[in-house]
Amino acid sequence: MIERIGFGTSQVRPGTDRVQLRPGERLTLGLGVTAGSRDELEGATASVWTNIGSSDPATFRALPMTEVIPSDGHMLAFQVTLPPAQLGTHIATAYVSVGGVQH
Numbered sequence: 001m002i003e004r005i006g007f008g009t010s011q012v013r014p015g016t017d018r019v020q021l022r023p024g025e026r027l028t029l030g031l032g033v034t035a036g037s038r039d040e041l042e043g044a045t046a047s048v049w050t051n052i053g054s055s056d057p058a059t060f061r062a063l064p065m066t067e068v069i070p071s072d073g074h075m076l077a078f079q080v081t082l083p084p085a086q087l088g089t090h091i092a093t094a095y096v097s098v099g100g101v102q103h
Helices: none
Strands: 002-008 028-035 045-050 061-064 066-068 076-081 092-098
Touching: 002 092, 028 045, 028 092, 045 076, 076 092
Parallel strands: none
Antiparallel strands: 002 028, 028 076, 045 061, 045 092, 066 076
16 A cells, blocks of 8 residues: 655745746656555556646646656655756646556
8 A cells, every 4th residue: 555655856946836947948857655565566657747848738648757766765766857848837747556556
């Protein structure tokens, strides 16, 4: 059973929960997950669902995240660097899939 999931970036504007990117800059996102045991996370994958990199802000796509070494106490961690930013408002959310179930 998943106990904790964390999602974010170190590129947050100080004092806010917003990321401010200039056109052409790239955003790196991370996702950490912890379960009752490491075995429960066997075969886990993660993706980001985003409109970043799309010429149409209504078009979203899933981008796979790469497994990395956890740096914040989670059992498992993933990371992705998104395509260069364009002008506009963008949305990104992440999910982890374990045993065919998305969290």
